[in-house]
Amino acid sequence: MITVHYFARLRELAGKAEETIDQKSMTVSELLDWAEETYPGFGKDTVHVAVNEEYALKEDVIQSGDVCAFIPPVSGG
Amino acid sequence: MKPFEIVETPIDTQKYTDYVLHAGAGAVTVFTGHVREWTHGVRTLYLAYEAYVPMAEKKLAEIGAEMEAKWPGVKVAIAHRIGEMHISDIAVVIAVSSPHRKAAYEANEYAIERIKEVVPIWKKEIWEDGEEWIGGQRKYPEGGGQQ
Numbered sequence: 654m655i656t657v658h659y660f661a662r663l664r665e666l667a668g669k670a671e672e673t674i675d676q677k678s679m680t681v682s683e684l685l686d687w688a689e690e691t692y693p694g695f696g697k698d699t700v701h702v703a704v705n706e707e708y709a710l711k712e713d714v715i716q717s718g719d720v721c722a723f724i725p726p727v728s729g730g
Numbered sequence: 731m732k733p734f735e736i737v738e739t740p741i742d743t744q745k746y747t748d749y750v751l752h753a754g755a756g757a758v759t760v761f762t763g764h765v766r767e768w769t770h771g772v773r774t775l776y777l778a779y780e781a782y783v784p785m786a787e788k789k790l791a792e793i794g795a796e797m798e799a800k801w802p803g804v805k806v807a808i809a810h811r812i813g814e815m816h817i818s819d820i821a822v823v824i825a826v827s828s829p830h831r832k833a834a835y836e837a838n839e840y841a842i843e844r845i846k847e848v849v850p851i852w853k854k855e856i857w858e859d860g861e862e863w864i865g866g867q868r869k870y871p872e873g874g875g876q877q
Contacts, residue, residue: 660782661852662863703850706785722782722850728865729779729786729810729851730763730822730842 655679655715657688658722663700666692682711684721700725733807734790736783736851746807746825755805755827757834761842763822765815774855779812779821782850786810789849793841797826800840801833808841810851821853 654673664670674687681704685697701724702709708724715721731745747760765777794806807825815821824841828834845851853864 658782660780660850661854661865664780703782703785706782706788708848722785724782724850725852725863726865727846727848727850728853728863729781729849730846 654717655684656720657684658720660722661725663692663695663723663725666694676715677717679715680711681709681713681715684715685711688723695723696725731807731809732787734787734794735809736781736786736790737809737811738813739811741809741811741820741823743820743823743825746809746823749807750805750825750827752805752827754803754829756829757831758825758827759834759838760826761822761824761838762820763842765817765819765821767817769855772855772857774817774857776814776816776856777821778814778854778856779810780852780854781810781812783812786850790845793844793849796844797837797840801828801837804828804833804837806837806841808845810845810849812851 655676656673658671659667681702689695689697703722703724704715704719733749743760743762767774790808797804797806805827810822824838826834826838855862855864
């Protein structure tokens, strides 16, 4: 199981703050494809993925038990 | 208080100033970012901030470490508030002490720029006639890149 968190616009789009995906492993790129397919309008080209609270690259592999977060463009400050 | 933290209650800037102050500090700069009523001609009623709290606090601490590496001798504390905030409320405080003035100013500006780049915090503007998450995620063309 892979846990994913949604924030800001993506939380509203998904209608939830988090969920789990029943996968043993997948790449960040595959996760973004899954999100785009599951939630049309996700905007995967503008979204970063954090794995275990660190920004990940598209080719990084996510393993079961990892905690991921979709990070839309940030606007703190 | 923690020196790098996300808070849900009004920010007391004095706590962060006191944290960075020490006998070797000749200068302290304190930046506060406030909720602004007008942005590009649109009137904001209030703002709603949210954060990925554990990662945001980790990234704030990393920014502090970057500052200490670039400007030896600086001491840093940063807090960002989340939740609903009204006009003139403090959203962020950055306190920097340094033996000398120039580093305190420079390091403080560096911090706010880095916060806007890497810290997972999002802002929603609520207007009289609508609302929108800010940060470039709006109105991308299909398959388009970022800005």
